[in-house]
Amino acid sequence: EVQLVESGGGLVQPGRSLRLSCAASGFTFDDSAMYWVRQAPGKGLEWVSGISWNSGNIGYADSVKGRFTISRDNAKNSLYLQMSSLRAEDTALYHCAKGHCSSTSCHGDFWGQGTLVTVSS
Amino acid sequence: DIQMTQSPSTLSASVGDRVTITCRASQSISTWLAWYQQKPGKAPKLLIFKASSLESGVPSRFSGSGFGTEFTLTISSLQPDDFATYYCQQYNTYWTFGQGTKVEIK
Numbered sequence: 001e002v003q004l005v006e007s008g009g010g011l012v013q014p015g016r017s018l019r020l021s022c023a024a025s026g027f028t029f030d031d032s033a034m035y036w037v038r039q040a041p042g043k044g045l046e047w048v049s050g051i052s053w054n055s056g057n058i059g060y061a062d063s064v065k066g067r068f069t070i071s072r073d074n075a076k077n078s079l080y081l082q083m084s085s086l087r088a089e090d091t092a093l094y095h096c097a098k099g100h101c102s103s104t105s106c107h108g109d110f111w112g113q114g115t116l117v118t119v120s121s
Numbered sequence: 122d123i124q125m126t127q128s129p130s131t132l133s134a135s136v137g138d139r140v141t142i143t144c145r146a147s148q149s150i151s152t153w154l155a156w157y158q159q160k161p162g163k164a165p166k167l168l169i170f171k172a173s174s175l176e177s178g179v180p181s182r183f184s185g186s187g188f189g190t191e192f193t194l195t196i197s198s199l200q201p202d203d204f205a206t207y208y209c210q211q212y213n214t215y216w217t218f219g220q221g222t223k224v225e226i227k
Contacts, residue, residue, distance in 0.1 A: 035216065045157075045165065045208055047216035059215045062122070095164060102171065107155040107212045109176070111164035 002026040004096050004112030011118045012086055020115055022079040022096030030054075030074035033099030033106045036081050038092035039114070046092075049081065050099070050106075057104075064090075086119045093117075123147055123211050127219030133227040140196040142222045144209035149189045153213040156185055156194045159221075160205045168207075169194065199224070 008020040022034070036048040049060045049070040058070055069082040079096050093114040099106035124147040134140050144154065152172035157165040167176045169185035172192055182197045196203055204226055209219040 037216070037218075044221045045159075045210075045218040047218065050215060061215075100170070105153045105212050107153075107167065107170045107210065108157075108165075108216075109167050109170070111166075113164050 002098065002110045004098060004110060006094060006096055006112045006115035009094065009115030009117045011120065013121050014087060014119055016086055017082070017084040018086060018117060020081040020083065020094055020096075020117070022081075022112060024077045024079065024096075024098070027098065027110075029077040033101055034072060034079045035097040035099060035106075035108055036070060036079075036094060037097055037108070037111075038090075038094045038117075040089075040092045043092075048094070051079070083117070086117075088119050091117060091119045123150065123214055123217050125209055125211055125217050125219040127209050127222055129222060130220060131223045131225060133225045134199050135227045136199055136201060138199045138227075140199050140203075140224060142194045142207055142209075144187075144192045144194070144219050146190045146192075146211055146213075150211045150213035152188055153211060154185075154187065154192050155210045155212060156183075157208045157210065158203075158205045159208065165208065196224075 003025045005023045035050040051070045067085045071080045095114040096112045097108035098110045100109040126145045154172045156169040159165045173185045184195050206221045206223045
Protein backbone atom coordinates (compact mmCIF):
# COMPACT_ATOMS: atom_id res chain seq x y z
CA GLU A 1 0.00 0.00 0.00
CA VAL A 2 1.38 3.39 -1.03
CA GLN A 3 1.80 5.77 1.89
CA LEU A 4 3.06 9.34 2.05
CA VAL A 5 3.23 10.86 5.51
CA GLU A 6 4.17 14.51 5.87
CA SER A 7 5.54 16.04 9.05
CA GLY A 8 7.32 19.14 10.31
CA GLY A 9 4.55 21.68 10.04
CA GLY A 10 3.60 24.10 12.80
CA LEU A 11 3.33 27.72 13.84
CA VAL A 12 6.31 29.84 12.85
CA GLN A 13 7.02 33.57 12.90
CA PRO A 14 7.47 35.55 9.69
CA GLY A 15 11.06 35.48 8.48
CA ARG A 16 11.87 32.21 10.22
CA SER A 17 12.59 28.78 8.72
CA LEU A 18 10.94 25.36 8.78
CA ARG A 19 11.80 21.98 7.30
CA LEU A 20 9.07 19.65 6.10
CA SER A 21 9.55 15.92 5.61
CA CYS A 22 7.61 13.31 3.69
CA ALA A 23 8.13 9.63 4.52
CA ALA A 24 7.32 7.32 1.63
CA SER A 25 6.52 3.62 1.61
CA GLY A 26 4.78 1.00 -0.52
CA PHE A 27 6.49 1.88 -3.82
CA THR A 28 9.97 2.21 -5.32
CA PHE A 29 10.81 5.67 -4.06
CA ASP A 30 14.10 6.03 -5.95
CA ASP A 31 12.26 5.46 -9.25
CA SER A 32 9.75 8.25 -8.63
CA ALA A 33 9.66 11.99 -9.17
CA MET A 34 8.24 13.75 -6.11
CA TYR A 35 6.41 17.01 -5.58
CA TRP A 36 5.23 19.48 -2.98
CA VAL A 37 1.83 21.13 -3.45
CA ARG A 38 0.19 23.52 -1.00
CA GLN A 39 -3.34 24.63 -0.31
CA ALA A 40 -4.05 27.82 1.61
CA PRO A 41 -7.11 27.64 3.89
CA GLY A 42 -10.25 27.63 1.75
CA LYS A 43 -8.25 28.02 -1.47
CA GLY A 44 -7.16 25.88 -4.41
CA LEU A 45 -4.08 23.81 -5.11
CA GLU A 46 -0.74 25.50 -5.81
CA TRP A 47 2.33 23.62 -7.06
CA VAL A 48 5.39 24.50 -4.95
CA SER A 49 8.28 22.35 -6.15
CA GLY A 50 9.26 19.11 -7.86
CA ILE A 51 12.33 16.87 -7.96
CA SER A 52 13.27 14.07 -10.32
CA TRP A 53 14.17 10.59 -9.11
CA ASN A 54 17.89 11.34 -9.05
CA SER A 55 17.65 15.03 -8.00
CA GLY A 56 18.97 15.97 -11.43
CA ASN A 57 15.93 18.04 -12.35
CA ILE A 58 14.42 20.45 -9.82
CA GLY A 59 11.82 23.17 -10.24
CA TYR A 60 10.14 25.81 -8.10
CA ALA A 61 7.12 28.05 -8.35
CA ASP A 62 8.03 31.72 -8.73
CA SER A 63 6.35 32.43 -5.39
CA VAL A 64 8.93 30.34 -3.47
CA LYS A 65 12.01 30.49 -5.71
CA GLY A 66 15.09 31.53 -3.73
CA ARG A 67 13.39 30.83 -0.39
CA PHE A 68 12.49 27.12 -0.53
CA THR A 69 14.76 24.16 -1.28
CA ILE A 70 13.52 20.69 -2.18
CA SER A 71 15.68 17.62 -1.61
CA ARG A 72 15.38 13.89 -1.20
CA ASP A 73 17.23 11.02 0.43
CA ASN A 74 16.57 7.87 -1.56
CA ALA A 75 18.31 5.73 1.07
CA LYS A 76 15.75 6.92 3.62
CA ASN A 77 12.73 7.00 1.26
CA SER A 78 12.23 10.62 2.27
CA LEU A 79 11.43 13.93 0.61
CA TYR A 80 12.15 17.30 2.20
CA LEU A 81 11.23 20.94 1.81
CA GLN A 82 13.46 23.49 3.50
CA MET A 83 11.50 26.73 3.81
CA SER A 84 13.19 29.99 4.78
CA SER A 85 12.17 33.67 4.96
CA LEU A 86 8.63 32.52 5.57
CA ARG A 87 5.76 34.92 4.89
CA ALA A 88 2.14 35.04 5.99
CA GLU A 89 1.13 34.01 2.46
CA ASP A 90 3.04 30.73 2.87
CA THR A 91 0.39 29.62 5.39
CA ALA A 92 -1.09 26.45 3.92
CA LEU A 93 -1.50 22.70 4.12
CA TYR A 94 1.55 21.21 2.39
CA HIS A 95 1.05 17.92 0.56
CA CYS A 96 3.73 15.72 -0.91
CA ALA A 97 2.79 13.82 -4.04
CA LYS A 98 4.25 10.88 -5.93
CA GLY A 99 4.85 11.43 -9.60
CA HIS A 100 3.99 8.97 -12.35
CA CYS A 101 5.97 9.79 -15.45
CA SER A 102 5.60 9.25 -19.17
CA SER A 103 9.00 10.27 -20.53
CA THR A 104 9.61 13.61 -18.80
CA SER A 105 5.94 14.50 -18.13
CA CYS A 106 4.74 13.47 -14.68
CA HIS A 107 1.35 13.72 -13.03
CA GLY A 108 0.68 13.04 -9.37
CA ASP A 109 -0.85 9.61 -8.82
CA PHE A 110 -0.84 9.58 -5.02
CA TRP A 111 -0.91 12.33 -2.42
CA GLY A 112 -0.28 12.54 1.29
CA GLN A 113 -2.76 14.10 3.73
CA GLY A 114 -0.52 17.10 4.30
CA THR A 115 1.12 19.02 7.14
CA LEU A 116 -0.12 22.45 8.16
CA VAL A 117 2.22 25.43 8.17
CA THR A 118 1.01 28.63 9.83
CA VAL A 119 3.14 31.75 9.51
CA SER A 120 2.12 34.34 12.06
CA SER A 121 3.60 36.54 14.73
CA ASP B 122 4.18 30.09 -17.32
CA ILE B 123 1.17 28.06 -18.40
CA GLN B 124 -2.11 29.27 -16.92
CA MET B 125 -5.13 27.01 -16.47
CA THR B 126 -8.65 28.43 -16.52
CA GLN B 127 -11.37 26.14 -15.21
CA SER B 128 -15.13 26.69 -15.44
CA PRO B 129 -17.56 26.89 -13.87
CA SER B 130 -16.26 27.65 -10.38
CA THR B 131 -19.43 26.20 -8.83
CA LEU B 132 -21.92 23.78 -10.31
CA SER B 133 -25.25 22.78 -8.76
CA ALA B 134 -26.55 19.42 -9.90
CA SER B 135 -28.77 16.52 -8.90
CA VAL B 136 -28.04 12.83 -8.57
CA GLY B 137 -28.26 11.27 -12.03
CA ASP B 138 -27.33 14.47 -13.89
CA ARG B 139 -24.67 14.57 -16.59
CA VAL B 140 -22.00 17.05 -15.53
CA THR B 141 -19.28 18.68 -17.62
CA ILE B 142 -16.36 20.77 -16.37
CA THR B 143 -14.11 22.66 -18.76
CA CYS B 144 -10.43 23.52 -18.49
CA ARG B 145 -8.49 25.79 -20.85
CA ALA B 146 -4.71 26.09 -21.05
CA SER B 147 -2.99 29.35 -22.01
CA GLN B 148 -0.82 27.44 -24.51
CA SER B 149 -0.83 23.97 -26.00
CA ILE B 150 -0.10 21.18 -23.55
CA SER B 151 -0.80 18.28 -25.94
CA THR B 152 -2.58 15.75 -23.70
CA TRP B 153 -0.52 16.40 -20.57
CA LEU B 154 -3.58 17.05 -18.44
CA ALA B 155 -4.91 15.40 -15.29
CA TRP B 156 -8.12 15.71 -13.29
CA TYR B 157 -8.36 15.32 -9.51
CA GLN B 158 -11.23 15.05 -7.05
CA GLN B 159 -10.88 16.51 -3.58
CA LYS B 160 -13.25 16.18 -0.65
CA PRO B 161 -13.05 18.42 2.45
CA GLY B 162 -10.13 17.51 4.70
CA LYS B 163 -8.84 14.89 2.25
CA ALA B 164 -5.93 14.66 -0.16
CA PRO B 165 -6.65 15.07 -3.87
CA LYS B 166 -7.42 11.84 -5.70
CA LEU B 167 -6.34 11.23 -9.30
CA LEU B 168 -9.24 10.52 -11.67
CA ILE B 169 -7.90 11.03 -15.19
CA PHE B 170 -4.41 11.42 -16.65
CA LYS B 171 -3.13 12.09 -20.16
CA ALA B 172 -6.42 13.92 -20.80
CA SER B 173 -8.53 10.79 -21.24
CA SER B 174 -6.93 7.83 -19.42
CA LEU B 175 -8.97 6.60 -16.47
CA GLU B 176 -6.93 5.91 -13.34
CA SER B 177 -7.26 2.36 -12.03
CA GLY B 178 -10.18 1.94 -9.65
CA VAL B 179 -11.99 5.10 -10.78
CA PRO B 180 -15.62 4.50 -11.84
CA SER B 181 -16.29 4.51 -15.57
CA ARG B 182 -18.87 7.31 -15.22
CA PHE B 183 -15.85 9.65 -15.18
CA SER B 184 -14.33 10.47 -18.55
CA GLY B 185 -11.97 13.08 -19.95
CA SER B 186 -11.34 14.48 -23.39
CA GLY B 187 -9.41 17.18 -25.18
CA PHE B 188 -6.12 18.10 -26.78
CA GLY B 189 -3.98 21.18 -27.00
CA THR B 190 -5.73 23.89 -25.00
CA GLU B 191 -9.32 22.72 -24.43
CA PHE B 192 -10.26 19.88 -22.10
CA THR B 193 -13.37 18.52 -20.42
CA LEU B 194 -14.19 16.23 -17.52
CA THR B 195 -17.58 14.55 -17.76
CA ILE B 196 -19.48 12.65 -15.11
CA SER B 197 -22.12 10.71 -17.00
CA SER B 198 -24.52 10.16 -14.08
CA LEU B 199 -23.73 12.04 -10.90
CA GLN B 200 -23.66 9.90 -7.77
CA PRO B 201 -23.88 11.03 -4.11
CA ASP B 202 -20.19 10.28 -3.63
CA ASP B 203 -19.28 12.67 -6.46
CA PHE B 204 -20.15 15.89 -4.65
CA ALA B 205 -16.67 17.36 -4.25
CA THR B 206 -14.24 19.86 -5.76
CA TYR B 207 -12.52 19.00 -9.04
CA TYR B 208 -9.21 20.38 -10.29
CA CYS B 209 -7.52 20.17 -13.65
CA GLN B 210 -3.71 20.16 -13.80
CA GLN B 211 -1.29 20.63 -16.64
CA TYR B 212 1.98 18.74 -16.42
CA ASN B 213 3.54 19.71 -19.74
CA THR B 214 5.85 22.19 -17.99
CA TYR B 215 6.11 21.69 -14.24
CA TRP B 216 2.58 21.78 -12.76
CA THR B 217 -0.26 24.29 -12.82
CA PHE B 218 -3.75 23.76 -11.43
CA GLY B 219 -7.07 25.23 -12.41
CA GLN B 220 -8.98 27.19 -9.80
CA GLY B 221 -11.29 24.28 -9.01
CA THR B 222 -14.96 23.48 -9.59
CA LYS B 223 -17.15 22.75 -6.61
CA VAL B 224 -19.97 20.36 -7.48
CA GLU B 225 -22.86 20.98 -5.08
CA ILE B 226 -26.18 19.32 -4.46
CA LYS B 227 -28.99 21.17 -6.24
